[in-house]
Amino acid sequence: MSYALIRPYLFSMPPEQAHEWTLQLLQKANKAHLLGFAYPKQALLTSCMGVHFANPVGLAAGLDKNGEYIDALSELGFGFLEIGTVTPQPQDGNDKPRMFRLPQAGGIINRMGFNNKGVDTLINNVKKAKYQGVLGINIGKNAITPVENALDDYVYCLERVYPYASYITINISSPNTKNLRSLQSGSALSELLDGIKTCHQRLATDYGFYVPIALKIAPDLDESQIDEIAKSLIEFDIDGLIATNTTLSRVGVEDFEHSDEAGGLSGRPLSHQSTVILSQFAERLSGKVDLIGVGGIDNGNLAVKKLKAGACAVQLYSGLVYRGPALVQECVQSIAGYKDLQRDFDA
Structure with a gap:
C-alpha cells in the first residue's frame, strides 16, 4: 500500500534519479528499523549451486552496483542478494539520459554501461555491511579494456571478490558495453571460461573454500549459440547459469514511447523470451548446472513459470520498479504453493 502511494511521485522523476532516491529512502528507513517489520522474510530453504538460500527469490544485479545498500535491501524479504556489475576500475558509464520507462508495457530500457565505483569500493562496502546472508557478486570488464583482453579484467575482479x-x-551479456556479447560464443567463450576456471581453482585452493561461479547470458541467442554455451558450461565445470540479461528486441513494444532508445529492454516484455531461453538451457544441461531465472517477473505466477522451466531460484529487478517490495513476498508465497502441490503430487 505504501509503495502504491509513493509510486506516482517516483514516476514523476527521471528514472535514474528515482532509482537513487528510492535507495536512499530505503537506507533511511532501515536505519529507523522500519523495513524488517514491513517486509518480513519468509523462509523457504532452497539449495542452488551448493549454496543454501533462505528462500528462492533474490535481488538481481544492477540495482545496487556498488554494494552501498546491502543492509537495507536485505530487509525486503529476499532470500539472497546479488550486487554489481562491478569492474576493476571506476567508470562513469554511458551518457545520460540512459534509463527509460515503458509503463504501458511494464518495461524498462537502459544503457547504463556498467557505471560503478570500482571493485575496491564494492569490497569496502561489503566489509562494512552487517548482512550475513547469501551475497552474489557480479563482475564485468571495463569499457576501455579491449575485448581480447577481457579475461584480465575478470581475473582481476575474481581474485578480489572471492573471499x-x-x-x-x-x-558477458550486457548489451551496453561494446563487443561484450561476443564473449558468449566460439573460441572467445572457451578461452574466457578456461582462464576463469584456472584462476577459480587456484583461489579455492589458496583460501581453502569453494565459491561457486555462475555465467549470466543474454536472451538474444539462437539454437547453435545455446548448444555451444551449454557444452562450455559442462566442459569447464561452471556451477550456475543466470538466464537472462536484457534484450535488444523490441517485439511487442514497438509503438510505445522510448521504444526506439538504444539499450537493453527488461521487465514484462522480456518475460516470455527469457523463460524460453531458460527452458532450452534446462533441457540441454539436464541438471548438471543449476539455473537461476530472471527477466520479466512482475507477479508470483511468472516466478513459478521460471521454476517450471527449470530454475531453482529467481531474481527480481524491473518488477520491483512497478510493483514495489511486496512483489518479493508474493513470489515466495507463489513458489511455496507450487512446491506444496509438487509434494502432494509426488506423494
Missing part, C-alpha cells in the same frame, strides 16, 4: 562472495557471476 567476500557466496557466489560470483561472470557477466
